[in-house]
Amino acid sequence: MEKLVAVLLLVSAVGAHAASFPFILNYVLLIDCGLTGKTTEHYNNQIWFPDSFFIDPGKTKQITSSPNVPQIMTTLRYFPHGEHMNCYRLQLSNTQKYIFRAGFYYGNYDGKSQPPVFDLFLGGQLWETVNSSASTEGPVFHELVYAPKNDNISVCLMGRKESGGTPFISSLEATYLNEDETHNHTVYGMMRNGTAYHLVARLNFGGHDEVVEPWSGLADLCEERLNRYWTPQPMPGHKNLSFDATACSGSAYENRPPNSVINTAISPANASQSIYVPVNFPTTTPQSAYIVLYFYQNRIVDGPPENQSGTRNMDVYIDGVMRRNVKLEGLISGDVVTLYPVLVQGTVNVTISPANGTVLPPLLNGMEVYYATELAEEASSSNGVFKISCSVIVVWVCQLIVSVFLGF
Ligand SMILES: *[C@@H]1O[C@H](CO)[C@@H](O)[C@H](O)[C@H]1NC(C)=O
Ligand SMILES: *[C@@H]1O[C@H](CO)[C@@H](O)[C@H](O)[C@H]1NC(C)=O
Ligand SMILES: *[C@@H]1O[C@H](CO)[C@@H](O)[C@H](O)[C@H]1NC(C)=O
Ligand SMILES: *[C@@H]1O[C@H](CO)[C@@H](O)[C@H](O)[C@H]1NC(C)=O
Ligand SMILES: *[C@@H]1O[C@H](CO)[C@@H](O)[C@H](O)[C@H]1NC(C)=O
Numbered sequence: 372m373e374k375l376v377a378v379l380l381l382v383s384a385v386g387a388h389a390a391s392f393p394f395i396l397n398y399v400l401l402i403d404c405g406l407t408g409k410t411t412e413h414y415n416n417q418i419w420f421p422d423s424f425f426i427d428p429g430k431t432k433q434i435t436s437s438p439n440v441p442q443i444m445t446t447l448r449y450f451p452h453g454e455h456m457n458c459y460r461l462q463l464s465n466t467q468k469y470i471f472r473a474g475f476y477y478g479n480y481d482g483k484s485q486p487p488v489f490d491l492f493l494g495g496q497l498w499e500t501v502n503s504s505a506s507t508e509g510p511v512f513h514e515l516v517y518a519p520k521n522d523n524i525s526v527c528l529m530g531r532k533e534s535g536g537t538p539f540i541s542s543l544e545a546t547y548l549n550e551d552e553t554h555n556h557t558v559y560g561m562m563r564n565g566t567a568y569h570l571v572a573r574l575n576f577g578g579h580d581e582v583v584e585p586w587s588g589l590a591d592l593c594e595e596r597l598n599r600y601w602t603p604q605p606m607p608g609h610k611n612l613s614f615d616a617t618a619c620s621g622s623a624y625e626n627r628p629p630n631s632v633i634n635t636a637i638s639p640a641n642a643s644q645s646i647y648v649p650v651n652f653p654t655t656t657p658q659s660a661y662i663v664l665y666f667y668q669n670r671i672v673d674g675p676p677e678n679q680s681g682t683r684n685m686d687v688y689i690d691g692v693m694r695r696n697v698k699l700e701g702l703i704s705g706d707v708v709t710l711y712p713v714l715v716q717g718t719v720n721v722t723i724s725p726a727n728g729t730v731l732p733p734l735l736n737g738m739e740v741y742y743a744t745e746l747a748e749e750a751s752s753s754n755g756v757f758k759i760s761c762s763v764i765v766v767w768v769c770q771l772i773v774s775v776f777l778g779f
């Protein structure tokens with residue numbers, strides 16, 4: 372403890388504002404559940420903390436690694452006492468918005484070949500029912516955007532009476548969305564306090580088959596900087612387009628999509644056809660949804676050139692109702708369309724159609740879909756321990772200190 376106090380004093384001498392020490396580094400809190408010991412781990416150029424800092428109950432287990440499974444998902448914490456709430460306490464630096472993500476990879480760790488179904492809670496309220504067999508290939512992730520009411524929020528797991536099975540968790544992350552990310556025009560800015568926005572899909576169209584991963588260092592400012600995953604969405608019967616890279620600024624970069632998402636798109640095989648994307652919502656009850664569509668054009672690479680003096684005029688329909696017209700004019704142009712509230716239930720049809728007078732066919736580069744639930748979070752207050760600031764500039768110093776402090 373003395374050592375920690377010394378470290379805190381040292382950091383507060385250099386520190387400015389923003390993220391909290393010692394657990395939030397570069398705006399993210401990364402926890403590798405089931406990692407044993409008190410030693411941090413390097414993965415994807417970032418520092419992950421063992422979960423023993425944040426939770427007492429449960430047992431840890433290591434599973435055999437496989438190519439589909441990131442290193443972070445090869446350890447887990449399981450809870451034999453699933454009849455109780457088993458809780459992590461996350462000490463966040465403030466009560467602004469965060470992206471919370473929990474990861475689950477069963478990997479037959481108990482040798483029973485029975486992936487469990489259990490409940491996940493945030494701030495004492497149901498976040499999601501986790502079905503760990505929903506994805507047999509890789510991990511199951513649940514993600515939401517939420518501004519906690521207090522900066523000491525719980526993430527808990529509990530078994531379900533009807534389905535049984537031992538709850539477990541493989542990873543837990545919180546990414547701080549600062550003022551730059553939450554001003555008026557971004558989708559995060561539009562999201563209200565007190566409401567949880569559950570991610571349904573975050574898709575990259577026309578790209579390669581790899582998932583676009585969170586940014587892994589300070590080097591590339593045009594890559595994913597908000598710790599989000601973008602899933603490739605192959606669209607049979609569509610053309611893939613690839614565009615020249617540019618500086619990542621302008622109207623296509625609202626919400627900070629990475630260049631590797633923006634620089635690829637799909638277009639219908641026949642210019643007079645529409646792009647049609649069905650979106651499946653996990654709930655059968657009506658929900659209010661946000662649908663974010665990313666449009667961008669530039670000079671084509673690896674393909675026949677397009678008419679650069681022609682406009683691309685598109686109409687966006689949701690379930691057959693025209694919601695927005697999008698016009699891209701000139702060589703480098705883009706737009707981000709956020710549709711909300713969209714009342715959804717089951718499957719929703721997103722259609723991008725050629726509009727009157729268009730020269731170029733419709734395209735679509737990326738899409739994000741969220742639905743909203745009210746989260747009546749438990750009251751709890753923090754006593755302010757560990758609340759020392761640490762700016763991005765001194766973050767490497769902090770990381771060094773954390774490394775030294777944790778003895779690795
Ligand atoms: C949401 O909460 C944050 C932190 O308490 C506050 O700064 C912000 O103004 C709130 N936004 C709205 C729209 O109420
Ligand atoms: C969990 O997912 C599997 C595979 O998709 C499915 O067969 C099963 O019915 C689901 N269980 C529950 C309780 O939803
Ligand atoms: C947000 O929008 C309001 C109303 O349109 C405007 O008055 C305010 O200046 C905007 N704030 C920012 C940070 O853009
Ligand atoms: C487009 O890219 C996807 C990968 O995202 C690929 O599966 C598909 O075959 C490509 N389509 C064409 C027509 O090349
Ligand atoms: C494109 O679609 C239109 C209308 O459906 C059709 O008349 C035309 O033959 C199609 N062109 C090609 C190249 O398939």
Ligand SMILES: *[C@@H]1O[C@H](CO)[C@@H](O)[C@H](O)[C@H]1NC(C)=O
Nearest residue numbers: 677678679680681682729730
């Ligand atoms: C390109 O678009 C312009 C403006 O719509 C049009 O006048 C021209 O004919 C088009 N060129 C070709 C080759 O299609």
Ligand SMILES: *[C@@H]1O[C@H](CO)[C@@H](O)[C@H](O)[C@H]1NC(C)=O
Nearest residue numbers: 647649689690691718719720
């Ligand atoms: C969505 O599209 C499918 C296929 O075109 C259609 O069968 C379905 O009725 C549409 N759903 C809605 C709500 O418009």
Ligand SMILES: *[C@@H]1O[C@H](CO)[C@@H](O)[C@H](O)[C@H]1NC(C)=O
Nearest residue numbers: 686693696725726727728729
């Ligand atoms: C398309 O434009 C023409 C001529 O401007 C107009 O007569 C027609 O109604 C428009 N169609 C639609 C669907 O807006």
Ligand SMILES: *[C@@H]1O[C@H](CO)[C@@H](O)[C@H](O)[C@H]1NC(C)=O
Nearest residue numbers: 460523751752753754755756
């Ligand atoms: C967080 O909240 C829990 C439960 O309310 C409390 O026991 C704990 O001391 C709090 N931790 C901090 C650092 O405030």
